[in-house]
Amino acid sequence: MIDWREIDTVLLDMDGTLLDLHFDSHFWLEHLPRRYRELHQLDEASQEALRARIIGEQGTLNWYSLAYWSRELGVDIVALKREIQHLIGLRSDALDFLKWLKLAHPRVVLATNADRASLALKLPLTGLESYLDAIVSSEDVGAAKEEQAFWFALQEIEPFDPARTLFIDDNARVLESAREFGIKYLLGIKQPDSQRPEKELQEFIALDRFAHLLPEQLPEQQSETQGVPK
Structure with a gap:
């Protein structure tokens, strides 16, 4: 080849x-929306809204920036990633x-x-x-x-x-x-x-x-x- x-x-x-890519797929589409809802005590609809928001940034520097998402969502993205780091x-x-x-x-x-x-x-x-x-x-x-x-x-x-x-x-x-x-x-x-x-x-x-x-x-x-x- x-x-x-x-x-x-x-x-x-x-x-x-x-x-x-399983770690990243699971984190951004499942783990983060669920933990975001729990940490901010929101309803389940917030999970879908967050998924849509994340996908909306696809292909931009924001999409890939942990600092951006930590700031925007008011959570520690790195700490949340460490919760499932066994999937890496x-x-x-x-x-x-x-x-x-x-x-x-x-x-x-x-x-x-x-x-x-x-x-x-x-x-x-x-x-x-x-x-x-x-x-x-x-x-x-x-x-x-x-x-x-x-x-x-x-x-x-x-x-x-x-x-x-x-x-x-x-x-x-x-x-x-x-x-x-x-x-x-x-x-x-x-x-x-x-x-x-x-x-x-x-x-x-x-x-x-x-x-x-x-x-x-x-x-x-x-x-x-x-x-x-x-």
């Missing part, structure tokens, strides 16, 4: 690509893929919309940082990956040749933005959330296992990290 002789840089998304975990063979990349020596950069507060929570629990050469958050550059400004800023921080770069992300809008910038090798994720159905990415090839990218396939058994509470 990929000729690794053509790749100098690998850009990786975090949530839904390296990490199972790696996707399938993500760790095996990262280990292979470390041996193969392309430059590996985490390009994420997660803000620094999210990274501070998730990185220590998953061990991702030891496999990455750099981490760039949309919060760092003031633009979400859905915007061209993110890619120009990323290239200033971490110079890369778009024609020799592989980018993997579960978000079709982000992949479209990366394509517009000129990144040549683009791949999606077939099932970002292990508890939800697979999704179609009509314009991009979607991976179910990272093993399919490698010159020598990884073992078919699940990685030992799968399903381990984080």
Whole structure:
């Protein structure tokens, strides 16, 4: 699928690509609305209203900002996330893929919309940082990956040749933005959330296992990290 002789840089998304999106889906759509209602002693209708409000910010920096939601909702988002942090975990063979990349020596950069507060929570629990050469958050550059400004800023921080770069992300809008910038090798994720159905990415090839990218396939058994509470 990929000729690794053509790749100098690998850009990786975090949530839904390296990490199972189940934690985030459950937090934003179930746990936060329920705890928000409990903490503010509101009726059940407030949960649906909050879900709609959250979805309304999709694709913006606000959508990804824990500080924004803490301020807007009057709750400690990080503390509420810690209540269910056992759901944070790696996707399938993500760790095996990262280990292979470390041996193969392309430059590996985490390009994420997660803000620094999210990274501070998730990185220590998953061990991702030891496999990455750099981490760039949309919060760092003031633009979400859905915007061209993110890619120009990323290239200033971490110079890369778009024609020799592989980018993997579960978000079709982000992949479209990366394509517009000129990144040549683009791949999606077939099932970002292990508890939800697979999704179609009509314009991009979607991976179910990272093993399919490698010159020598990884073992078919699940990685030992799968399903381990984080």
